[in-house]
Amino acid sequence: NSKVAGKEVSHTIQIIPRSSVEPLMKGTIIIDDATFALIGANVETGQGWNIPFAKGFSMKIQQAYSNYNGFWIPQYSEVELSGELSVMGGLLSMDRMKISEVFSASTCKANGTIPDSIKNARRSKYGGYTADTSKMTSKLLRYRKTKTAPNPIFQTYQPAVRPVELNSIAIDSLRPLPLTVKEKIAFAELDSTQTMDKLIQPKGALSVLSSSSSDSSKSLVGTLFSAFMNYGILHNDRVEGVTPGVYFDIDSMNMNYFYNGSLAYSSGAKIIEWKIGGGYNFDDDHLDRLDMNVWSDIRPWQSSYNISKTINSVGFTLLGQDYFNYYRSTGFNIGIHKYFTDTLYAKIYFQSEKESSVSENSFVSLKKDRRVNPAIVEGTDNALRFEFGYDPTGLLSFRTLSPFALKIFANISHPFIGSDFNYQQTAFLVNARFNTIYSTMFLAPYFRFVIEGGIVSGSKYEIQHLFMPSASFSIYSPVGVLKGVQPYEFAGEKYFMFQGEHNWQSLPFMSLGFADAGLQIITGGSIANVWNTNTAYSIQNNWKPYWETYIGVGNIFDLLRVDVIWNSKEQTFVKLGISSAALN
Numbered sequence: 001n002s003k004v005a006g007k008e009v010s011h012t013i014q015i016i017p018r019s020s021v022e023p024l025m026k027g028t029i030i031i032d033d034a035t036f037a038l039i040g041a042n043v044e045t046g047q048g049w050n051i052p053f054a055k056g057f058s059m060k061i062q063q064a065y066s067n068y069n070g071f072w073i074p075q076y077s078e079v080e081l082s083g084e085l086s087v088m089g090g091l092l093s094m095d096r097m098k099i100s101e102v103f104s105a106s107t108c109k110a111n112g113t114i115p116d117s118i119k120n121a122r123r124s125k126y127g128g129y130t131a132d133t134s135k136m137t138s139k140l141l142r143y144r145k146t147k148t149a150p151n152p153i154f155q156t157y158q159p160a161v162r163p164v165e166l167n168s169i170a171i172d173s174l175r176p177l178p179l180t181v182k183e184k185i186a187f188a189e190l191d192s193t194q195t196m197d198k199l200i201q202p203k204g205a206l207s208v209l210s211s212s213s214s215d216s217s218k219s220l221v222g223t224l225f226s227a228f229m230n231y232g233i234l235h236n237d238r239v240e241g242v243t244p245g246v247y248f249d250i251d252s253m254n255m256n257y258f259y260n261g262s263l264a265y266s267s268g269a270k271i272i273e274w275k276i277g278g279g280y281n282f283d284d285d286h287l288d289r290l291d292m293n294v295w296s297d298i299r300p301w302q303s304s305y306n307i308s309k310t311i312n313s314v315g316f317t318l319l320g321q322d323y324f325n326y327y328r329s330t331g332f333n334i335g336i337h338k339y340f341t342d343t344l345y346a347k348i349y350f351q352s353e354k355e356s357s358v359s360e361n362s363f364v365s366l367k368k369d370r371r372v373n374p375a376i377v378e379g380t381d382n383a384l385r386f387e388f389g390y391d392p393t394g395l396l397s398f399r400t401l402s403p404f405a406l407k408i409f410a411n412i413s414h415p416f417i418g419s420d421f422n423y424q425q426t427a428f429l430v431n432a433r434f435n436t437i438y439s440t441m442f443l444a445p446y447f448r449f450v451i452e453g454g455i456v457s458g459s460k461y462e463i464q465h466l467f468m469p470s471a472s473f474s475i476y477s478p479v480g481v482l483k484g485v486q487p488y489e490f491a492g493e494k495y496f497m498f499q500g501e502h503n504w505q506s507l508p509f510m511s512l513g514f515a516d517a518g519l520q521i522i523t524g525g526s527i528a529n530v531w532n533t534n535t536a537y538s539i540q541n542n543w544k545p546y547w548e549t550y551i552g553v554g555n556i557f558d559l560l561r562v563d564v565i566w567n568s569k570e571q572t573f574v575k576l577g578i579s580s581a582a583l584n
Contacts, residue, residue, distance in 0.1 A: 002033075009033035010040075017046040021510040022440050024048055025061075037072040039065040050506065050518065051442055053558065056096070057083035077103045078180075087558050100182060233264050236313040239326040239373055240298050241268020241363045256281045266298060268361030273297035289337035291349075298358060300324035301376070301464045305429070306478045320367025321474045323487050327376050327464060328356040335385075343392045349385040352418070355464065377462035379420030383413040404432045413458075423458030423465055431480075436502065443505045443520075450480040453496040461534075467495045469528055477563060477575035482526055484548045484567035492532025499526040503554070520554035520579060522561070554579030 001012040011031045017024035023046070030040030041063040051057045059081050066075040080100045086093040228234075233245035245264025252258075259278030266273055277293035300309075301324070312323045335349030357375040389407040411425040433448035454467045468491045470481040477483040480499060501524025508521050529545040545568075552563035554577075561579030566572050 015043060017048070020047040021507060022048045022438060023442060032072060035070075035072070037065070039067075039072050048441065048510070050510070051083070052518070053085055053087050054083040055086045057081075073105070074103070075105050079103075100180075102180060102183075233262060234313065235264070235309050236317050236364060237268075237309075237324065237326070238316070238322045238360045238363050238365075238371075239268060239358050240266040240273075241361050243267065243273065245273070264297075268363055269298060269358065270361075271298075287336055288339050290335075291337060292332070292334045294332045296330040297328075298326050299329050300326055302468050304470055306470050306481050307473050307476075311476070312473070315473055315476060316363075317365055319474045320365045322371065323473045325373055325488065326358055328358050330354045330356075333385075344390050345388075347385075347387040349387075350382075350417075351385055352380065352382045354380050374463065376464045380418065381413055381421055382417045382419035383411045384417070386410040403434065406430050409454075421458075421460050421462065421465070423456055423461035425454070425456040425461075425465060427454030427467070428452065438507065441505065441507075445502065445504050445507055447500065447502045448479070449498065449500040451498050452480075453494075455494045457493070466491045466493060466532070466534060467530070469495050469497050469530065472573075472575055475574075475576050477565075477577045479577065482528055482546070482548065483550060483563060483565045483575050484569070484571060484573050485528075485546065490528070490530040490546070492530040493534055494531040495529065497526065497528035500524055501550075506555075518555050518558065520561075522552040522554050522563070522579070523550070524552075525549035552577070552579075 003010050003012070010033060012028050013031060014028055015026050017026050025043040026046045027041070027043030029038060029043065031037070032039050041061060044060040045058050049057055049059070059079070061077065061079050063077040064075055065072040078100070080098065082096065082098040084093065084096040231246050231248060233243070233247055235243040243264050243266045245262060247260070247262035249260040250258060251260070257278065257280055259276075261276045262274065264273045265271075273296065275293065275295040275297060277291070279289060279291040281289050304323075307323050309324075316322050331351060331353035333349045333351035335347055337345060337347050339345045355376060356378050358373065359375075360373055387407065387409050389405070391405045391407070392403065407429045409425075409427045411423075413419045413421045413423050413425075415422060428451075430451040431448070433446050435444040435446045437445050452469075456465055456467065468488050469485070471485040471487045471489060472481050472483045473487065479501070482497065482499075501522055504521040504523070506518055506520055509519055525548060527545060527547040548565050548567035550563045550565040552561055554561040556562065556579075559578065559580050561577040563575045563577060564572065565575060
């Protein structure tokens with residue numbers, strides 16, 4: 001449509017989204033005939049606006065522009081957002097919320113004075129961010145990648161002041177633009193006793209875990225659950241048995257010291273397990289962090305990025321399978337950290353550890369684990385440990401959001417430093433991901449790969465020093481493991497593993513017109529090989545590579561993933577994993 005108003009001619013154009021899977025807008029815009037400038041808009045979200053955990057999301061925008069010295073600038077705009085927060089298939093949700101904002105500009109100033117903070121902004125060498133670097137930044141803030149500096153805005157609290165009584169005339173006088181009808185209704189119904197925590201109440205089966213619930217019994221459960229998550233320990237395996245305990249971790253940006261500790265009782269081994277640690281953050285340019293730890297506990301041979309002791313406890317209790325093999329560890333370490341940037345770091349430790357064999361004990365499980373805990377070669381393992389890494393995720397999991405991450409580990413154990421062993425051990429882990437198609441989507445399809453490997457050599461290394469590639473845990477198979485392999489099925493002096501997968505997100509379902517479920521399609525595969533000439537471990541793979549391929553459906557109930565795997569042994573498996581829009 002075209003419109004003539006005096007000497008001004010404008011054209012109204014209808015916007016039709018070219019794609020139903022990309023987050024595009026629909027509606028109308030108004031274009032000035034002389035300058036082709038945008039002078040008006042009335043648009044709303046199209047079909048491709050599928051935002052994680054926001055069910056039925058919509059956004060509407062109305063804008064009107066005015067001519068200021070030949071430039072069309074926004075004079076009036078009204079934005080309305082609405083949607084319902086829902087996670088885990090509705091097990092935790094909130095009422096549908098609507099936010100409306102109106103903007104009006106009565107005066108304007110073009111080309112004002114540029115602030116000094118913008119003049120001085122440049123690419124900072126301390127973390128790669130564009131910021132005002134005219135002022136010195138303390139080393140404590142520069143290198144503390146484990147913590148985020150508190151925002152001063154949230155540390156200042158002032159008591160609320162009761163608003164004055166306003167009539168419609170007084171309200172309209174507060175700004176040039178009168179209130180809308182919706183705003184006048186909202187002011188008339190305003191109840192100052194309805195605070196935000198009362199208005200926004202979680203719903204669903206998991207709302208009982210919320211400590212802010214109005215129900216006193218639910219609030220008590222939520223408070224206890226929060227306390228356990230922050231300070232509690234509860235493990236269960238075939239060696240330690242049921243192991244309750246507590247821990248603390250104090251590491252504040254407001255002080256240079258940090259310290260932590262834990263205390264637990266192993267009902268199976270009938271011992272007290274403990275750990276005390278702490279350190280200091282320096283302000284000089286050569287050393288950033290000193291870390292010290294002392295402990296006496298039962299721990300796995302091989303730690304895992306994929307399976308924690310908490311996950312293992314749940315799986316062992318319900319399914320009767322223990323992912324780890326264990327040994328008794330008593331020792332200490334002391335190390336230094338250097339953070340070259342916020343993401344690039346190096347660590348050097350000296351560790352002295354007395355290693356002893358342990359056996360199975362009484363435990364609680366719905367099904368008995370038939371796998372014995374193998375004995376290790378006992379002795380004192382004194383070693384120098386090195387770690388170098390590039391990890392943009394900080395506190396996040398190493399295998400989730402980072403576009404690229406790298407970690408290299410090295411251990412050197414020798415009689416010269418009092419060790420009963422003599423070996424050199426090196427391992428590496430690489431994780432990378434990049435978007436492939438439809439990069440404008442909120443959850444764009446991407447390809448991710450994980451590469452890891454290691455080698456151990458020397459004149460005296462034992463079963464506990466061999467490499468064992470990460471494998472699935474019973475029916476649970478997270479990203480970065482061999483899904484068709486059982487724990488400790490492969491072990492050796494050298495290993496290599498590559499896994500690549502493509503997450504198509506909800507693109508196949510959106511193309512068919514039903515994307516509300518938010519399901520994801522995932523395809524991928526792995527290849528691995530283990531080399532072993534050491535007789536300490538009887539299971540070997542005779543230098544034969546192992547491979548597998550799989551297809552899966554993710555984001556089931558906003559959390560779960562199911563994969564169907566076929567491997568080089570001509571076996572077919574169905575495995576469960578974690579796949580959420582928040583993690584991917």
